[in-house]
Every structure is written in structure tokens, then in C-alpha cells.
Amino acid sequence: MITAIFFIASLLALLGAVGVVLFRNPIASVLSLVLVMFALSVHFLLLSAQFLFAVQIIVYAGAVMVLFLFVIALLGPGRELATSRLPRQGWLAVVFAAGFAVLLVSLLGNLTYHQPASTNLDLFGTVEQVAIGLFTTYLYPFELTSLILLVAAVGAIYLSREHRS
Amino acid sequence: MFLDAGTLQIAGESLDTGWFLYLAAILFVIGAVGVLVRRNPLVILICIELMLNAVNLTLVTFSRQLQNLDGQLFALMALTVAAAEAVVGLGILVDIFRLREVEDVDELSELRG
Numbered sequence: 001m002i003t004a005i006f007f008i009a010s011l012l013a014l015l016g017a018v019g020v021v022l023f024r025n026p027i028a029s030v031l032s033l034v035l036v037m038f039a040l041s042v043h044f045l046l047l048s049a050q051f052l053f054a055v056q057i058i059v060y061a062g063a064v065m066v067l068f069l070f071v072i073a074l075l076g077p078g079r080e081l082a083t084s085r086l087p088r089q090g091w092l093a094v095v096f097a098a099g100f101a102v103l104l105v106s107l108l109g110n111l112t113y114h115q116p117a118s119t120n121l122d123l124f125g126t127v128e129q130v131a132i133g134l135f136t137t138y139l140y141p142f143e144l145t146s147l148i149l150l151v152a153a154v155g156a157i158y159l160s161r162e163h164r165s
Numbered sequence: 166m167f168l169d170a171g172t173l174q175i176a177g178e179s180l181d182t183g184w185f186l187y188l189a190a191i192l193f194v195i196g197a198v199g200v201l202v203r204r205n206p207l208v209i210l211i212c213i214e215l216m217l218n219a220v221n222l223t224l225v226t227f228s229r230q231l232q233n234l235d236g237q238l239f240a241l242m243a244l245t246v247a248a249a250e251a252v253v254g255l256g257i258l259v260d261i262f263r264l265r266e267v268e269d270v271d272e273l274s275e276l277r278g
Contacts (some may be wrong), residue, residue, distance in 0.1 A: 002178040011190050017192050021199035021216055026207050028192065033211055036192070040218055046175055047229040047238050051222075052244075059244060064214065064251050071255045072207060075262045093201030097194050102188040113171040113182055116232045124229075125237060133238045144244040152249035159256035 013039035030068045037061040048125040069109060173229060185226040205267045206207050206254035207260075216248045 012035060019032035037060045044053040123129050134142045171182040196219060199212030221240045228236025261267060 003180060006180055006184065010184075013188065013192060014195075014244065017195040017215055019202070019209060020208075021195060021202065021232055026205060026211070028215065029208050029211050033215060036218065040222055041188050043222060044225055045172070046180070047185070047225050048175075049225045049228070051241075052237055052240055055241065055266070056245060059248060060214075063170060067251060067255060068207070070210060076257065090202050092179070093198055097198045097203065101194045104194065105187070108183060108186050108190060111183065111186070113230055119231065123248060123270060125234065129234055130241070133234050134241070138238055141242060144183060145242055146179075148249050149245060152252045153257060156252045156256040159253070159260045 002046065005042065009039045009046075013043075024071050026128070027069065030065055030072065034061050034065050036141075037065070048121055050125050051127050051130045067100040170235070171230065182226060182230045188225060189219045189222040189226065192216075204271070204272045204275075206258055206267060210251065210258070211269060214251065217243065229248065 016032045016035035016039060018035065020029045023029045023032060037056060041053045041056040041061075043054060044050075172179045193216050195200070195218035196212045199215065200209050203209055203212065203248055206234070221243055224236045224240040228234060258267075261273065267273060
């Protein structure tokens with residue numbers, strides 16, 4: 001059952017990822033990416049990351065993707081030019097990506113895994129455990145992320161202000 | 166204690182850790198192809214989000230394999246940074262599109278000396 005869930009979610013994620021690249025219409029690309037996000041949230045649940053599962057759906061599929069849809073609706077879907085200025089860029093990209101994929105897969109093939117001693121996973125990845133980590137060990141980076149969000153918000157407001165010259 | 170123990174016990178069934186990692190690697194490569202092949206700057210941003218998601222899956226997988234929550238916390242931080250990146254990137258795009266229609270990222274080459 002778990003194996004079947006894993007493979008169905010993986011298939012959906014791969015189909016969505018291919019759709020992101022192949023769809024001509026940017027709105028279809030965004031909706032395809034939402035499919036990938038939902039499939040990956042299922043993987044997060046399988047890996048007992050319950051909090052990340054919720055955050056993935058709320059923040060990523062909910063907020064960030066809606067932001068993308070808003071911007072596409074604002075700017076218009078836009079036509080995609082069939083040809084690029086660099087000659088044979090598509091082929092070069094595919095060759096590069098194939099080499100990169102071979103590198104990654106050969107790296108993963110030789111992996112040995114460290115097996116920890118404890119096997120108690122009852123509390124692993126719960127909101128409580130995540131909060132303990134965020135507010136004790138990683139309090140300083142956590143506060144810095146709030147600063148990043150503030151800077152991003154100020155930057156977005158500055159960039160999208162009305163130009164009066 | 167380094168043994169070849171890459172299986173995860175999930176609800177009584179065992180899954181290979183490698184499967185998750187291979188899936189993340191394939192998703193990352195597909196995202197990289199999208200960044201290189203697509204011409205529309207919006208779609209390039211979308212493909213970058215796809216790559217960030219693939220990396221998050223890797224972090225969570227290793228977090229589960231090593232039974233160490235640090236990976237999940239790092240994935241959370243990466244998610245925050247990705248949201249900030251999307252906001253700033255889209256802001257820049259909206260600002261550029263106000264001046265003119267961009268159909269190809271290669272049109273944005275004014276900074277070339």
C-alpha cells in the first residue's frame with residue numbers, strides 16, 4: 001500500500017514536472033507545478049514530515065503559486081518565441097542536462113547510508129519537535145528568515161511602486 | 166557504523182531511501198532543462214521553484230534516513246528563502262514588463278557593455 005502510494009505520487013510528480021517544461025501556456029505550467037507540489041507533499045508525509053506537508057500545501061501551493069497566477073494574469077500569458085538567439089541552445093541544454101543526470105545517478109548509485117541506532121519515530125517531524133528545534137537550537141537563523149521576509153516585502157513594494165519622473 | 170542500510174520502515178513496509186533521492190534528482194534535472202530551454206522569464210522562475218522543491222525533497226529524505234530533524238528545519242528555511250526569491254523576482258519582472266513586453270529573456274541584455 002505504502003509502496004503503491006509512493007509510486008503513484010512519484011508518477012504524478014514526474015508528469016507534472018514534464019508538464020511545467022513542455023506546456024506553452026504559462027498558466028498551464030503553474031498549474032502543473034501545483035500538481036508537483038501536492039505530489040511532493042505526499043512524499044513529505046511518507047517521510048514523516050507532517051509539518052512540512054502542511055507548510056508545503058499552504059505556503060507553496062497556496063500562496064506562492066497564487067502569486068505566480070496573479071502576475072501572469074496581470075502581465076498577460078505572453079507568447080513564447082520558438083527560436084532563441086543562441087544557435088542550437090536547446091540541444092546544448094539537453095546534452096548538459098543528460099551529463100548532469102548521469103553524474104547525479106552515478107553518485108547516488110554508490111551511496112552508503114548511515115543507520116542511526118534509535119528507531120523511535122513516534123514524535124519525529126511533529127509540530128512540537130519542529131518547534132523545539134526552531135526556537136532553541138536554530139533560534140538565530142529563524143529570526144534571520146523573518147528579516148529576509150521583511151527585506152523581500154520592502155523590495156517588492158519598492159520595485160512595484162508607481163514611477164513619477 | 167556505516168552500513169548499507171538505505172531502507173525506510175514506513176507503516177510496516179520498507180521503502181528504499183534511494184528511490185526518493187532518484188526522484189529528487191530527476192525532478193531537479195527536469196527543472197534545469199526548463200531553465201535552459203524556456204524563453205519566457207516567468208516560466209524560468211517557475212522552473213527554479215521546481216528545482217528548489219526537488220532539493221527540499223532530498224533534505225527531508227536524508228533527515229528521515231538519519232533520524233535527525235535538522236534536515237527538515239533546513240528545508241523550512243529553504244522554503245522561506247524560496248518565497249522571498251519568488252516575491253522579488255516577480256517584482257522585478259512586473260517592473261520590466263511595465264516598460265515593454267518581454268518575450269525572450271535574451272532581450273534583457275542592456276547591461277552588456
